[in-house]
Amino acid sequence: MNTRSRLQDWVPKLVVSPSFLLILIFVYGFILYTGYLSLTNSRMLPSYGFVGLENYYKLWRLPHWWRAITNLGIFASLYILISSVIGLGLAILLDQKIRAEGLLRPIYLYPMALSFIVTGTAWKWFLDPGIGLENTMHQLGWTSFAFNWIKDRHMAIYTVVIAAVWQSSGFVMAMFLAGLRGVDNEIIKAAQIDGASTITIYRRIIIPLMRPVFLSAFVVLAHLAIKAYDLIIALTGGGPGQATELPATFMYSYTFTRNSMGIGASSAIIMLVMIFSIIIPYLYSELRGEKR
Template sequence: MSSVAVPTPKAVHRSSMDWLQAWLPKLVLAPSVVIVLVGFYAYILWTLLLSFTNSRFMPSYKWVGLDQYLRLMENDRWWVASQNLLVFGGLFIAISLLIGVVLAVLLDQRIRQEGAIRTIYLYPMALSMIVTGTAWQWLLNPGLGLDKLLRDWGWEGFRFDWLVDPDRVVYCLVIAAVWQASGFVMALFLAGLRGVDQSIIRAAQVDGASLPTIYLRIVLPSLRPVFFSALMILAHIAIKSFDLVAAMTAGGPGYASDLPAMFMYTHTFTRGQMGLGAASAMLMLAAILAILVPYLYSELRTKRHE
């Protein structure tokens, strides 16, 4: 007679533990994966579908092809928003990077009260864009902000009315956005600078290189990944900027300070042109992908060569 092996309680327990260890990470991650798939990618596909329909106040699935994209290209307000994005995004990214790098280099000199100074510069990033926009709207308002304060102090000829000037209002958005984001860029670069091998800097100093030369030619070029990370984050902030515009200018005067995100919200939720708003949202996504894909390709290619 052949005997059948009966699993011992210890073996059963070990098998159960192995199963739990194999499946527990998947069970923990499953809700997050479902939320991302449904709440992010599924809605992207749904928005893409709506951009090919004649949806107005409510979704409609009557296919109109590229009509919404053609209407978008013929919309003057869209072109104003796109031009504003180029000005706002270009200045915002360039100035934030410049200020952030300069502050990071200065703090890298191990100055006194570095922790307090770093906190002061990082604090604006803890605020929401709504708070930032509201605060700067008060500061730059000609009737009650810095303009009025300086005139009350005796500078009667002082004028700073950019907030109500259609040709300059977009620069007010740049000022507020730079104020909020430059400290974050500083933190990114400071973390990168603290990771640089100090022996390289000391060797360059022994060879007679000045400190500015060391940073410009040795240290900062080695922080290429940090630079691209900061560029990606700032570009993402610029393209999706809505709350700053809504709180600070509401797109005005007229629609002189419109950005694509504001255009999308206005036409989708207040003007009942959901199909047109969906088309503008897809072009915004395309703009983000146009920055993201080359960056990812460059990084993957670099790692492959390494």
Template sequence: MNAAKSFSSRLAGWLPRIVVAPSLLIVIVTVYLFILWTGVISFTSSKFVPVYDFAGFEQFVRLWATPRWHTAVANLFIFSALFLLLSTGIGLLMAILLDQNIRAEGFLRAVYLYPMALSFIVTGTAWKWIMNPGLGIQKVVNELGWTSFTFDWITDPKMAIYTVVIAGVWQSSGFAMAIFLAGLRGIDNSVIKAAQIEGASLPLIYRQIIIPMLRPAMLSVIVLLSYIAIKSFDLVLALTNGGPGSATELPSTFMFSATFRRNQMGVGAASAIMMLMTVAAIIIPYLYSELRERNNG
């Protein structure tokens, strides 16, 4: 459809490009130029305000010498791994169960998905209260008679990161469920019928045929959840505020506090660049394959 171009007036031919240009300009500036800018700052000695000297890799060296950053990176691995595993597993299980021609499917689907409509701040606030050792779950179980039960992870530096996992999984597994369910509904029923005629049992059909056919959905879920995990910020802030101490620090919260609270803008920029590279390593191959397949199809 590069039609009207040469035969209507020049201006009319350029109109689409002229109209799309401002958006493109905004995105080029606010995404790509800003990334570059952050990159530049990470090579300066900026503290409270940006200064444009050249400090080489000094900020990256400082970043990796900061114990807090090590905690943040370690936490990111623990959090991402568990968050991905649990959200994907629970999401897949719920999608398969929901796909068994059950009653009230619409209602259940809505229940599993509503947390996704909430702000992470709301989620964090709610779970902070639920997991409060003084008045929350622990107290309820104690009062039911199991007096030795303790659930004080949120105040335990060793366990606090797992409370972030719990709240994160609660919020995001419904999302995984929705994508898996869409994937299940997209599978050609005749394939299943064919397997059925060959005498395959239901669990076998799921294991050998249906779940392998969900690979595109699985890829989408993993990529999108990884992205959510890496940029998780509000949830941690609302739930534990990075604490106790720095026990639940994540790269995202580290970047924020270094930049805006501790006047280490250079270190903050360096950590942001580390995050960006991690996301890019996951997202760019994914987008590339998605777009290429779309063009072929």
């Protein structure tokens, strides 16, 4: 019996161990390797001449990098804010037990089933003045209509926001809807008996109770914003010029097209630090809440 119980304990561990080993090597191992490359004078190929923090000093002196950071600030703030507002609005709408909920919910969620490459390509066609929305409106007779943001270096970053919000709002809606359905009905009924209106119930009771959901949505959206790459490549290619360059596209261009692997690796580590600065406080708050 002891032998059998030991086998039952060890078999799951043995089954999981190959996956754990692969993750340990190809995720955490390569993170450490990237960190080491960021401290070397690697150019086109890895080199092991140690230069300390020199690549980080060079990185923060590059206007190209500052442009990517500025674009990330614009993109991330608008993306998180608009996706959260739209997602919450859709969740509240579906929470009213409307008849078409079963139909609307998959419609809202459908964009998240697409890859960012597909989303970027579709929105690139839609926003292209020559074949997209502007051309269609001209053919319908509205010749004065103009919407060429994707070609305008001052407005192109906002087209990235539009495409990203379109894809992620349904997912955020699902998170908020789950949170809304998890609120205790007894609290809501007590507020209704006291004469509170529906708006007051949502504003004073339900939404404050959903702080963990807001935090989770923020972490997910911030993580997607920081590592955004495929959407940018498919939609704008980082252009016009460097108007939509983000840290992920900067990292790729300096590593593989500008033969500056050390600087590219240092930018990747900066991105990792950004993600950790979001995830670690989130995990701390979750663990702290469980202990309480």
